[in-house]
Amino acid sequence: MKNIILVSVIFASIGLGCAQSKSDVTSAHEKQQVDTNLQKWVGKYQGSLPCAACVSRCEGCEGVSYDLELFQDQSFTLLYRSNQDNSVLESHRGRFEFLDDGKLQIELHPLKARNILVYTDDGIEILDSVTMQPYIDHEDFMLQKMSS
Incomplete structure (x- = not known):
């Protein structure tokens, strides 16, 4: 037993x-x-975007350069530069979080606008923060990956 x-x-x-x-x-x-x-998100991205008040390229406005770096610890740095004189308009540091299970969308915190990004084969597309949809002139809101 x-x-x-x-x-x-x-x-x-x-x-x-x-x-x-x-x-x-x-x-x-x-x-x-x-x-x-x-x-796949980690790296440096750059693009030239319409100015903050515009949803597409406006006549006479040269827009802003958008320099974004995403890090492995889910933090980021962001610089907006004037395309007219290359001066730094804004500088941000923060964290990002994934918005979907497939990890194709992120939100940059604490930004309030142009803070929703979607991963594409061509780089990153910035979505309208209110509707979470692409802008009509979505090609004006693309960031190219410069390095990993």
Whole structure:
């Protein structure tokens, strides 16, 4: 009788150990997948955008240069520069968060406008912050990846 109990305890221990090992492997795989999704965003991006008051290129306005760098720790730096004289108009630091499970959209915090970005094959597109939809002249709101 004691042998039956002892054998049962041994098999139960082995079963629990295997189950724990499998969940550790699954957790490591999920983390690697998350890191891969995050890694595609990491890098420096640049683009020339319409000025802050415009939703497309306005006549006589040279717009602003948008220099964005996204980091592995989900922080970012952003510089707006005047295309007219290259002076820095604004400088921001903050964090970004993913808005979808596929990790194709992010929101830059604490920015209030032009803070919703979507990952595309061509770079990053800035969405309208109110509607979360592309601007009509969406090609004016594209950032090209310059480096990883």
